[in-house]
Amino acid sequence: MKRIPLDVLQETARVATRDQLSRWTDFGKQENLTLGTFWQDDLVVFELYLAGERPSDALVLTEAKVHAYPGELVQVRVFEEAMKSLGSQRRDA
Template sequence: MKKRLTVDELTPVAREATRLALENHEAEFRQYRDNPNLTLGTIIEDDFLTFQLYLAGKTPGDAVVLTSTRVSRISGEVVSIEIKSISSSA
């Protein structure tokens, strides 16, 4: 069984991949840059970690996910990046 990479090891990978993916969406996301509710969350699965950039709400159900980056805990490679439509989350 292969050793799984940790959240600390994969956070820089997800951060850089998300930053690069957002370069084409700079104008859309600028409005959230200084928002005090902007939060980075991590979902831990067996072989994957999903890093979400979201706007926290009063309850977890009120949160608005802006980006979701999934990284393999085995290879350390980014599997997918989703950038949510701002118009549908506003």
């Protein structure tokens, strides 16, 4: 089985992340918003985070995992405590 191109996997993660973030009130424009990508076996993990002065200061907001071969979304998470620290609240809470 051939691996799906990274840009296709990223689009799958982007759509799923956007859907999950739509359940939160707008947290405004964040200057240090960054997309991190790394591999975990056959999964590509996409993290949306706020960069800090040091890597250990980063605030991870979301994480989406996409299987690299079938291109299927495995999981998408919004880290509630991180979102709340930005003043964002769940719309359905």
